[in-house]
Amino acid sequence: MNSKEFSNHLKINDVKINDPFWNKITEVVRTNVIPYQYLALQDKIDGADKSYCIENFIKAGKVIEKLKKGIEPEKFPVDKWEYNENNCDKNAFHGWVFQDSDAYKWLEAVGYSLQNHYDKTLEEKANEYIDIICKAQLDNGYLDTLYIINDRDKAFSNLKDYHELYCFGHMAEGALSIYNATGNRKLLDAACRFADLICDTFGENKIKGYPGHEIAEMALVKLYHQTGKKEYLETAKFFIDERGKRPYYFDTERGVESTADNYHYNQAHIPPRKQKEAVGHAVRGVYLYSAMADIARAYNDDGLFDACKSIWNNIENKKMYITGGIGSTVDGEAFSFDYDLPNDLAYAETCASIGLIFFARRMAEIEINAHYGDVMERALYNTVLSGMSEDGKSFFYVNPLEVLPEASKLDSRKRHIKPVRQKWFSCACCPPNLARLISSLNEYIYTENDNTLFVNQYIGTELENSKAHIVLTSYYIESGNVTFKINCKKPFTLALRIPSWCDEYKISEKFDIKNGYAFIEIKESKNIFIQFKAEVKLIKCSNRVRANIGKVAVTRGPLVYCIEEADNGKNLQMLRLSATPHFKYENGIILADGFREKEDDILYSEYTSPNIKECTIKFIPYYHWGNRGENEMSVYIKI
């Protein structure tokens, strides 16, 4: 761990984005995604799955009113994962058990968005939701509409499967974002009251439980950094320390006895500091690993950091799609075994890649290692961006690397693979998660410490801090050209991540390479010109991955490309690239020479070399697929 050196990411207010690639995306999020989700949370989008989210807060608010008047509210069962018109009373909670979190994620996105671009109407909408939410809180700080509406007595009785601590985590993150944007403390105070209740409830000599779906750990650390209240950090650490201990708390609370196999899903099979492999539900996993990194850093805990490194290496080297997708199996939305990365059955949830970015940034803040920025980039430009349509009005939850629309309809093994983005999901974790990540993109570009400013992403930005005023002008995606205009206030080191995809680059200053970064001593104001040679590349996958034997993927810079039926006709599996193809790149599109096999109507026949015809194959960026209606898509192509 000789490369261990702490740094902190710059905050939204310190970094303004102005980037030819990203401007339109952040603008779509601001002008379309956030307003769209405001309506979706109130079930005002025609043809979209119902959310019930705001409705639940309103119902819970009415319960609180009754309680204040001394009226005992009606009770309803608390025994489902999803509640809807068909399986519960109309006055009961509706939606998934974690439905509250969607409002919090939306508020978090709004907070970031307001910091980037103040908008009075949007602030008013946020305040409207905050008022509705705060009316739903119990006097003791508890806030989970499922239990408040259906049965308060059962609160915290099923940490394994129910999501109160998860909802709390999102509440805290949303509250912090809003407070930093508007100074409105109302939601933050509410979140702190809930946090206080949690700290009073869980810990040594208290209930020795921990979250079934991790995130409260990360949120408590954030809340600690904002408020300085040590209990928040300690409770986060307690959750990490207690997880996976025997007897399992998830057994104890249910009065059963089960084996480690039952808790891989929740990463609670063994204590986190003994974990070496990414397992179980992928989103839960990366949220836990992020918190482990937080605690490892806060307590300078090398043992816990070693566990984070092992898990990181396992993900990066054995369990990640070329698109930065993770969690390859639909069953449990989970990490599969090493090298099990099927293209057509992939799960690769948008949220999981977002969580991977959280984990990556935390690791980058602990250790100088360009891999973290590389993986962040891979996930961001491919799976995360693919999660949203061009217009920001439809979303992918699952991000496959090969799609045959017929199969999605007819093959139940692929029912999770949607050939086109959906308007909304009853389980809508991904769209608001995407909104909050893109709205806070500024926070994933730089980290710094006293001496060094690390550049992890080449996104056009303007920043001002104690070291310098810097304008980063970026044509990273189009040409690989990047310019830093630095107005130096004091000497510092600029550390530039050399992207893993780049073999050839020029930097107009003298530099030293260490751990994948080019370190440049800045002693005076200057302009630095960088050219990352962005070529079209053929990428092979390890031959341990059975799905990709004999195939390649096409990339250019950080973007993974794919082929679609709209450009290349049906039966994409019949296409083949030349062994040494000539590429033509224009306006984000790649053309390559290749071959198309003649369709072979006989099911089994004696082998002859395939009957092929030359053709031009058109590749588009992966994140852009599925914007032209239902059609075949494939990232990998035969060579």
Added chain:
Amino acid sequence: MNSKEFSNHLKINDVKINDPFWNKITEVVRTNVIPYQYLALQDKIDGADKSYCIENFIKAGKVIEKLKKGIEPEKFPVDKWEYNENNCDKNAFHGWVFQDSDAYKWLEAVGYSLQNHYDKTLEEKANEYIDIICKAQLDNGYLDTLYIINDRDKAFSNLKDYHELYCFGHMAEGALSIYNATGNRKLLDAACRFADLICDTFGENKIKGYPGHEIAEMALVKLYHQTGKKEYLETAKFFIDERGKRPYYFDTERGVESTADNYHYNQAHIPPRKQKEAVGHAVRGVYLYSAMADIARAYNDDGLFDACKSIWNNIENKKMYITGGIGSTVDGEAFSFDYDLPNDLAYAETCASIGLIFFARRMAEIEINAHYGDVMERALYNTVLSGMSEDGKSFFYVNPLEVLPEASKLDSRKRHIKPVRQKWFSCACCPPNLARLISSLNEYIYTENDNTLFVNQYIGTELENSKAHIVLTSYYIESGNVTFKINCKKPFTLALRIPSWCDEYKISEKFDIKNGYAFIEIKESKNIFIQFKAEVKLIKCSNRVRANIGKVAVTRGPLVYCIEEADNGKNLQMLRLSATPHFKYENGIILADGFREKEDDILYSEYTSPNIKECTIKFIPYYHWGNRGENEMSVYIKI
């Protein structure tokens, strides 16, 4: 349909098998499988899943005794698919709802076996079971132990999901086999009483239902042929005619309203004569299609035969593995969509290939078309034989074309893929089905009509009929050499199927080719020498099948070969055949020159031609895989 020409298969008693390849297999079935299953049905095999089959008949017998004494027996719920120690009363029915059928299938195998090889002890064992079974029959002829033990009032109340008519079908087939072997009418009479009840219960102006799991249709036709009782044939036809009519009977009996989508599984989405594609549960499918062929023939119904042909073509050309496996998806153990034939997710149930052989023979008996014999051969020598271990004591239910033991354990999408054969299954349809097919193999070799003897399989046999006494000496598998020694009684035509795998053959007599058969006029006693040149071949799969792009399978004669880890090491996906390999064939083993890729530890890297090393690749017959413990296996190999 100019090739339509009826023929009938020869019966066991007319054909004695003596074949260097098959003798040891039929002997294993006779001496190991049948005695083993006798014990399994009584739960006397250590470590095997419980059957409960005979126990249920004994329990039902006790219910009948009580009824005779006027004692009303206790009732139990009838609401599960599988009943066991944990979910039902110890006095209630145990096992799957179709558990009775295992005894009937065993008896059917025993009947065939006794015809081939009389064995007094085995006959006594059969009689012992027959006595136990017959004591379980109600006075009105009804016999299904689930309903007799648990709740007689609910008989025939759930044709869709419960299996009374299915059990009846197997009962009738078992009874016919035993009767033909020993002349013991007891079970046959019982089956006819049950058949009479069924004919009285279902039909025009009666209950307009039909079986959820088809087979009663086939069985009723067989029973009609034995007894001449027209009602049996008519009821079989009624079941075919009524199936898929709207409103759906399966809706009516449950008081619901559903769409065609709900009944693809049972092939009851539309009437059989309108069906053009093989859909739904594959075993149910081929049992229905067999019965459709029976009825098409019995009524000379061209419309129904056309439906059979369409379905046949769909299976043969679009939905069949190279191994003759059908039903490629685990979900519903069902046919998937056209060309969806994944290797590693295959279902390809042993029973489905057995049913495909039933369908094939019936089609061959209607129309002269060598395809039927070809498919029969493909299924028989590959998927069916693969269903059983060398010693006949363990079995495959599912017959994948690619196996990674790690994946079967860790990937829930592959939990149906067993890397080694199992001792028994709680749902043990396949092992006794295999026993009955292998024990009656004689019936799948020849069909004949007044003029012609069709040879569909080249299995060493001696037969005597009105045309001739014939000894077929076969080295079909080893060398492709086959000799017919014919003692002619009257002139006839001998029609020899030219196997689809054979490009080059010599026949010592003059012949005409028609519909894939070589027709030879036999006017006097003579010997005919045939040489089917059996070469090692590389077979490609249509490029519409995505799983096999860039790969080939190796075959020799009717046998599909595979590679196993035991011979070729781990990571079979890293092996590659030379484009024009040199093959060495010896003792059933094929050696070929090829390459092994160096293991590639980096998950994503710039494409370079694979780093390969020459090696010899060893192939064994597919049916023989998994006899050396858990290991990787693959039928297809990269080329």
